[in-house]
Every structure is written in C-alpha cells, then in structure tokens.
Amino acid sequence: MAADDGGGYAVTDLHWLTASEAVRAFAAKRLSPVELLRALHARIDALDPALNVFIRRDDEAAMAAAKVAEAEIAAGRIRGPLHGVPVGIKDIIDVAGLPTTCHSRVLLDNHAQADAVCVAKLRQAGAIVMGKLSTHEFAIGGPSFDLPFPPARNPWNRDHHPGGSSSGSGAGLAAGFFPLALGSDTGGSIRNPASACGIVGFKPTYGLVSRRGVFALAFTLDHVGPMTRSVADNALLLDTLAGHDPADPGSRPAPKRYYAAGLERGVRGLRIGFVRHFHEADLIADPEVAAALETVAKTLAAEGAILTDVTLPTLSEFAAVNRIILNSEAWSIHAPWLRGQPGNYGKLGRQRLMAGAFLQAGDYVNAQRRRAQMIATVEAALREVDVLLCASSMDPASRIEDAETTARTYPRQARTPFNVTGHPAIAMLAGVATNGLPLSVQFAGRYFDETSVLRVARAWERAAGTDRQHPPL
C-alpha cells in the first residue's frame, strides 16, 4: 500500500481503516487482505494482553481465508461487499468449529457445529472471521473477575469499563483490532459499549437480523446488530446482515433496503423529537453528557432538522418492563443449570439470572401487556416526528474495578425503551469528557426505517468528525 491511501492513512495507520476504505484499497490494488490482517494481528499481539478483547483468536483460519481472498480479488472474483474485510464475533454467536462459551464456565466445551445465520451471511459477503470476543457472562453478568476469561477493558482508559455486554466488540473496534464486529442487544448491549468506547453500535428493528445460532438471553428482546467505527460501515454491515429467516420465529420479512444509499442526504426538513425528560427528569445526566446532547441537537438544527420535544413513558418503567420480561425468559433457559451447577456462574450472572425464579406468570404477562401500551405510545410519537434523539448513557464509563460505582451507573441509561418496543436505535460518540472518556448520543426511528436513523447519525458524524476520533493508544 502507498504511504497514503488517499483517505489520509499511512501504512502504520492500517488499523484505523474503515471497512469501506479497506474494500476500496483492495479494489485499487493498493492493499491486500493479507497485508491488512497481518497489521491487525501485530496490533492485537501488542495491545490485547492489556485489553482482553479476544476470548479466542483464530489466526490460522483467518490468514488462510485472507490468502484466498487476496488471490480472488487479484483475479477479479469479488465474492461480496465485504470481501477480505476482517470481523470480530461476540462469543454468544456460533462460529462453526469454535467454542461458543458465552464467557461462562457453564459452556466451556460448547463447540458450535455450524455458523450462526449472521456469520454465514458475513462469510458469503467475503468477510474474514478473526475470532471470538469477550462479553458479559451470557450477555448479562458483568463486568466480572470471577469468570474463566478476564473482562475486556476500555481502550480510552484501560482502568475503565468498555460497556457491555458486547464488551470485546466495542473495545476491539475502538482499539483498532478490526473494522467490523457483531454484537447483541437485549437491554442495550450493543449501544452500551458503543457509548463507552466511542464507536457506532446499531440495534436494528426486532426481527430484521436473524438470531438463529445466537445463544438466547431473552427471546422477545434479543437483537443482533452491527458495530463499527463509522456510520457508513454500519450501513454496509447491516446490508449484509438484514434479511428474513423463516427459521427464526422473530424474523420479519421486510423490504430489501440498501442502507448505505442516502446516507449523505443530510437532515434538512427531517423532524427530530428530542426526548429530554430521559436525561433531565427521569435520570439526571452527568452535566457533560447533557451538554453534549445539547450540542448534537443544535448541530442537527443548524443542518436544517426541525427539533421538537417528545414525551414517552419514564425510563424507570421501561427498565422494569424490560427486566421482568428478560428475567422471566432467561430463567426459562437457565433454570436447569442454576439448579444443578450454580457455582459455575459468576456472581453477577448468578444473581441476575436467578431473579426470574421470583417472578410469577402474572408478572410476565402484565409486563408484556404494558409493553404493548408502551409500543403504542412510541408509535404515536413517531407519527409526529421522523427520528428520536435522546441520551444513551447518563455517565462516562465507570472504573472497571469499582464495582459499587459500576452497579450505580450501569442502569443509568436510556437504551431499554427500544428493546421493549423493538424500534431501531443507534448509539455513537457525542464528544469526549474532560476525563478523556467518550460521551454518547442515541437516535431511534420507526420500524424498519433504519435508513432515517443512519441518515441522522451520519449527519452528526460528518458535522462533528466523530469517525476520526480514536483513543490515545
């Protein structure tokens, strides 16, 4: 590759290449998949011992795939839009031949027989699977130091939590270990690490991306989604992941969209509803978070968006409904193991997963009934506006070894509403706090209108240059 690829990257900066830039560089013969993978492996060798992003690297298979991709691209045989691009996979998602441990002692020997549908789609598009990434235990118990693998750490400051439960995905993107990653989101687990690590995490509409081959946390709340360093990459990855899967009961047929199309249309005339009460009344956000949200709102208004205030149910009730449903559904999965081998869970996972034992059938059904009402309220709001703007995390990331502060700040978030309702929601960098940690913003939209959410996210990214802000590693 030339000293500068035209995108402003020197050879030593290959780890900051986005997937879109890498694909262009491959096509122009200025870079090969093998060169990129070698650079990323070297960076991971140097930095991951301090960050714990990977549970399991699959270097040999990845390099073999990169060599095949290199030869195919050189011969002009392009498999798909991600040909030769490395990707990391959260370790609750099956990759054929590798263990899916869910970061738990309970499943240390759980070898996947086949790829999850989302992984199979990545391979069809030409992506190269690098390995399995840290998570909170079963996507709920963390950050924990009593599990078989250490928790991932935040590249902006390794003394801090990278968010979760898709911790390795967020931390690895921010550290420049890979340009694309998969995460899952049941109560905010894609958007929390996106917020803590300053990357772009998108929970699509419920049913847009197949969950088949992904270890369930809560059937009616689980989403799989793209995590990236740029909005354009997020759209590119979603293009690959989206699609109806008749074997996933939650999957919905939706019109095929090309999410990357229209990203640069801007927000002129778009109606954006600002859900201020989430961070001004329901939970009082850190002043720097509140200021960052105001900056985002003013910037989008200056770009031509029409902003109005919107009122939704309170965050505490969204969270309660989310937790009652989550705990009830998770208990139905984990009860046999919690009865027989409770000692194989970490303390946080055990506490959180046993909560379902103390909920009654009526609690669960009432939560689902209240959920229907909440969906109606959000749907009504989205008839008046095109996209919602709100907080994601109310605080910058806590210190990872300060369990008390983590327990206090972890629930201070506005992500669960969109797991309860299933609307698409994206979280991304909104600024950097005085302590050097990322601040975040969230945009949500109508069912299957990921395009508008991405369009607003891109407008903010372009105005603020968030895709070029990286941790000082």
Next chain:
Amino acid sequence: MDTTLMEKIARLAGLDKALAEFPDDVAAAFAQAGLHRGIMHAPEDPAAEPWPPMTAGDTL
C-alpha cells in the same frame, strides 16, 4: 426482606443448592425481582393484550 418467603420460593424453584452455597446471591435475585415488579404499572384495562399477540396460521 421477607427471608422466609424468599427461601420458600427459592426451594419451590429448585434453588436449594444455590440457597445453600450462595445465599446472598439468592437474596439479591429476590430483591431485584421485587424492585422491578414494584415499579411496573400493570394495565388496568382488562382488554389490554400482551405483546406479541398469538397469531394463527403458518407463522412458524
């Protein structure tokens, strides 16, 4: 916290081993459940249906 109730429900749920080995964790789980139940407003309208609705036909 009603410890007697907590232990009774835990045993009914088959959590005897957890109760013996990790009593604090069982108590924390019991407290979490009660907290969330206390915050949620159950619909008063008897006609309010749950989500997702039962749908007949070839949806599976």
